[in-house]
Amino acid sequence: MSAHIIVGAEVASEIRAALKEEVEQLKEQGIHPGLAVILIGDDPASHSYVKGKEKACHEIGIYSEVIRHDASITQEELLRMIEEYNQNPNIHGILVQLPLPKHISEKAVIDAISPEKDVDGFTPVNVGNMLIGNDCYLPCTPHGIIELIKRSGQPIEGKHAVVIGRSNIVGKPVAMLLLQENATVTVAHSRTKDLASITRQADILVVAVGRAEMINAEHVKVGAVVIDVGVNRNEAGKLVGDVHFDSVKEVASYLTPVPRGVGPMTITMLMKNTVDAAKKAARVAQEK
Numbered sequence: 001m002s003a004h005i006i007v008g009a010e011v012a013s014e015i016r017a018a019l020k021e022e023v024e025q026l027k028e029q030g031i032h033p034g035l036a037v038i039l040i041g042d043d044p045a046s047h048s049y050v051k052g053k054e055k056a057c058h059e060i061g062i063y064s065e066v067i068r069h070d071a072s073i074t075q076e077e078l079l080r081m082i083e084e085y086n087q088n089p090n091i092h093g094i095l096v097q098l099p100l101p102k103h104i105s106e107k108a109v110i111d112a113i114s115p116e117k118d119v120d121g122f123t124p125v126n127v128g129n130m131l132i133g134n135d136c137y138l139p140c141t142p143h144g145i146i147e148l149i150k151r152s153g154q155p156i157e158g159k160h161a162v163v164i165g166r167s168n169i170v171g172k173p174v175a176m177l178l179l180q181e182n183a184t185v186t187v188a189h190s191r192t193k194d195l196a197s198i199t200r201q202a203d204i205l206v207v208a209v210g211r212a213e214m215i216n217a218e219h220v221k222v223g224a225v226v227i228d229v230g231v232n233r234n235e236a237g238k239l240v241g242d243v244h245f246d247s248v249k250e251v252a253s254y255l256t257p258v259p260r261g262v263g264p265m266t267i268t269m270l271m272k273n274t275v276d277a278a279k280k281a282a283r284v285a286q287e288k
Ligand SMILES: Nc1nc2c(c(=O)[nH]1)N[C@@H](CN(C=O)c1ccc(C(=O)N[C@@H](CCC(=O)O)C(=O)O)cc1)CN2
Pocket: 048, 049, 052, 095, 096, 097, 098, 099, 120, 140, 141, 169, 231, 239, 258, 259, 260, 261, 262, 263, 264, 265, 266, 267
């Protein structure tokens, strides 16, 4: 068997083309979606992701403001900056790139973002709404993963989904979204005993552990759908996922590559959330 490769970059391009058309139409109605991206510090990967977000905004026609600040900023200054964007009517989405420098509390920063502008879907209000299945901004990577599985044509309902990883950004929310799609969900993590015996039960395996090529064919059931969320450098300096691509592709039925798999969907779902936020703000203004 050789798995079908789910090229997230191609799916992302399709969604971005549709968003571009939608934004053109919104602008004709006087709605101009706007996103503020705040990047603190000098982490090279974060700088590259933020550049990707800026470029995607430009391509789709979303107005963007990108604030790059060195790590000398205080938490209070950052919170003030967020509050200004909360009040700014030209900005519909606010994103603070993670991780933050150690002296700044991630929790305090996320809590400061108005839930209506939380296009990352990280605030407690949006997380709570996601949990109970209310309309809300879904976190971008988990939402992108669900979209990739759905567009591959593979059913989620009734399947056993195993998620490896329990981060707030990926593991926990993707487990919740799979549950909402009626999968039976198991969450495994660094303290899980006999990981392979659990992952081998998975019809859908989502891997978000942050360890280069840790999951190999021994961990995967024949015919499973395998989604690789990792972005790592291997010993040779090559960009690889958490999944050993060459061995797993011989066992899985569907597999996402790294790069060009889940990653491009993260930025694309952010664009979608920003457009949705602008539409919601326009509706609210009209109702007043
Ligand atoms: N505020 C947020 N911070 C972070 C998030 C997030 O969703 N919101 N997610 C990640 C980083 N991230 C987006 O911010 C992100 C990660 C990976 C990619 C991507 O396109 N990866 C490429 C490879 C990139 C490379 O060459 O290094 C791929 O997989 O093809 C985009 C965005 C943490 N922080």
